[in-house]
Amino acid sequence: MLRIPGMPLLPGTLFRDVSRGHYPKPQSLLSFQGLSMLSDRQKCLPSDSSAVTVDLSCPPIGSPSIYPPRSGPCMPPWISYDKKVLCFHAFFKQTLQELYHAPYLVRKVKIYYYLEDGTVEIFEPRVDNSGIVQGCVVHRQRVRKAPPCDNEFMSLIDFNVDMTVQIFDRHYHITNCDHFTRVFLNKRGITVPDPVEPPCDPTELVKNRHQARSVSSTKKNHPFAQFLKYDRQVLKFSAYWDDRTEFGDVRKLELCYYLADDTIEIKEAHIRNSGRDGPTVFLKRGRLVREFQGLLLPGQVTPKTLLNVLGTNMRNVRYCIDPLNTGNKEIHYYNERDLQIGSVINVYGRAVVITDLDPYTRKYFRKRFGIQDFTPLTIPNRSDDCAEHKSTERLLPPFNGWGSYEDSVGNCLSVEPKPPKSDFKKFIKFDRYVLRFGAKMLSTVKANCERIFVISYYLCDDTLQIQEIAVRNSGFLGGEFMKRKRLELPGQEKFSCKQPQYYMAWNFFIGSTMALKDFIFHIVSADEYTLMYMEHHPEEFCHANVLVIMEKVTNFLKTRMADFIGTCVPSCNDLDAKTDIFVSFESFKGALINALGNQISDHEIITLCRHFSAEQTLPHKCTRSNVRAAAHLELKRSLWNARDDLMEHFHHINPKNLPFLPESKVRSTLRGCRLPFSTELIDNILSILNRNDCNDIEICDLMNFLDVSCGKGCDMPPVNHAFELCPKIPFLHKGRSVNFTCFLHYLNLPLNLPTGINNDSTKVNDDRILPPSATTKTNEQKDEDVHKDDHLI
Secondary structure, three states, rough: OEEEOOOOOOOOOOOOOOOOOOOOOOEEEEEEEOOEEEEOOOOOOOOOOOOOEOOOOOOOOOOOOOOOOOOOOOOOHHOOOOOOOEEEEEEEEOOOOOOOOOOEEEEEEEEEOOOOEEEEEEEOOOOOOOOOOOOEEEEEOOOOOOOOOOOOOOHHHOOOOOOOOEEOEEEEEEEEEEOOOOOOHHHHOOOOOOOOOOOOOOHHHHHHHHHHHHHOOOOOOOOOHHHHHHHOOOEEEEEEEOOOOOOOEEEEEEEEEEEOEEEEEEEEEOOOOOOOOOOOEEEEEEOOOOOOOOOOOOOOOOOOEEEEEOOOOOOOOOOEEEOOOOOOOOOOEEEHHHOOOOOEEEEEOOOEEEEEEHHHHHHHHHHHOOOOOOOOOOOOOOOOOOOOOOOOHOOEEEEOOOOOOOHHHHHHHHHOOOOOOOOHHHHHHHOOOOEEEEEEEOOOOHHHHEEEEEEEEEOOOEEEEEEEEEOOOOOOEEEEEEEEEEEEOOOOOOOOOOOOOOHHHOOOOOOOOOEOOEEEEEEEEEEEHHHHHHHHHHOOOOOOOOHHHHHHHHHHOOOOOHHHHHHHOOOOOHHHHHHOOEEEHHHHHHHHHHHHHOOOOHHHHHHHHHEEOOOOOOOOOOOHHHHHHHHHHHHHHHOOOOOOHHHHHHHOOOOOOEEEEHHHHHHHHHHHHHOOOOHOOOOOOOHOOOOOOOOOHHHHHHHHHHHOOOOOEEEEEEEOOOOOOOOOOOOOOOOOOOEEHHHHHHHHHOOOOOOOOOOOOHHHHHHEOOOOEEEEEEEEHHHHHHHHHHOOO
């Protein structure tokens, strides 16, 4: 039986095949290797002469095949071509009536041909802001051919590159296809031409031409995005407005450009004594227009324009709104590109010239626009302009003698006089710092020359006070000679505009002569604290600076070394044979005065003698029993019972159980384990403990020392550990004997002494020469002492 393809199985649709003469019966059983079984072999489907599979339930596909006849696949097309689609790129032209310059619109589409059933679908890709409803143009269906072949459906042969296809009265020109489509058609024996360029869309050309006219060179961002990006970023420019009219002058301005919203604010910098007062705002913050043609009248500029106004009264009026808003004029505003050095800005009729930029603005322009030249412009002046005030050139009226100079200055600086301010930091730093000098009065009266005075200089406020020491049967009462106050240096004009100079601390030194309150005093001595303070601050007191003094002595003694040594030590011709030579203060002073004369002062000589002093301060000795009694007293008062913890801590920091530990570790252990000892008591304890050659402390001796259980109980009352337990008496006689060998070693000059017979005597006048056996220090130790003294200086 033959069946009409595409028709349902109904009576009258089946016809008898006359050419067929063999009607075999179907065989369901077969014999395989002697066994009878059910045959499950499927009968091959019939195929046509073109090797295309014939399926009675599917319509045929009229396309050639690359397979020879009766050798193609025996599968239905809806299985063999499942999910296989041919894709073609095409376009069609749509006529336009709205645009004058664009007669048609080119619309690009994609044509999909489904091989499984021969259906066609046309889809147009979506384009943003196109104004056209895009998407599916033709739904998936079988499409009939154009007349006169409208009784046939479109097949695979009807689609190819560079071919025009008519689908539902619309002509599609195919320009390209995808790779799968090209390979599939080539296997079918269909030649596929090269891709064809689609024509240009006239509407796109018109649109691009309008955008090129409207879009400016700088990209405009959204206002809120611009605010977030440039918030608090301000460009500052220096400018001026030349208003040199009959009553005007040059106005100095400061222009601020806010990048967050492109607004401009201008402030005016008033010149001192210019006569202008009040707010300094020259232009309120806002957008500045480029062209100013006068103020507009109310209602002259409106946001909307009305056209075709009809009617005679207000009730019957008819109007329409102009969508193109042709009545309004575009307004241009200033931006950062217009603000450069030398630019003239129209500020509502006033010509403002930019002269300079601040550092941030220069960096911004250098990074944004690549500008490197930022040469500022000069601001024009006027002969009658007010000159700028300079505080350094201000002259005060002369002092009238009433009160102090500082009080008079306060009267001149302000209408409401204020008391002079003192240096509070200096007062706190140098409070109770007093330098005391012993002085004698120089006078024509013999009795005044025998009077003794003490000059006290207070470093906190640079004041000085003079006290007189009473002498028995002298006729002068001791006590306060001059009250504490500041004294001016002599030789200054009293009633002058300049601030007077006062006596300072560096004006006082031993050997100086000065006029204090119409009296002449000669300083002859100073106490130990004054000498130590001046030696510890050599940068302020040049007469106590050992480096400066030794440099001056070295320059004078380069050619007089032999005479100096002969004057100081006359009987010592060969100094190399002696280890240390000590001379008295008087001999050393006399030799320096003979060599330098008036070029060296008494204070400088005393400084050298104290620096190279042969007298050493005795070490402070502490009694072991007293220190132990004081330590046990503190331990019992605080109920301390952590000896085992202390021993465990020593084992932790000393895993090798060394018998000796450095003093720094022992001190940190005593402080870390919270022993009830003050800092002074810890110093006293560490000074009496046993030590080795490396000056390390014995741990066993320390633990026995802190053991309260053994030994006699404490019978010592509480004492002051800083002063009473181990009294530290200062050495007040430093410098009476000078180590002449250290002094010569520091000079480092050739001696130029003649060699002669050594004198065996150990005394020459009042100069004592010690043999090497009598010295307690070697040369190396002396050198170390000299270096230590230099370090202290």
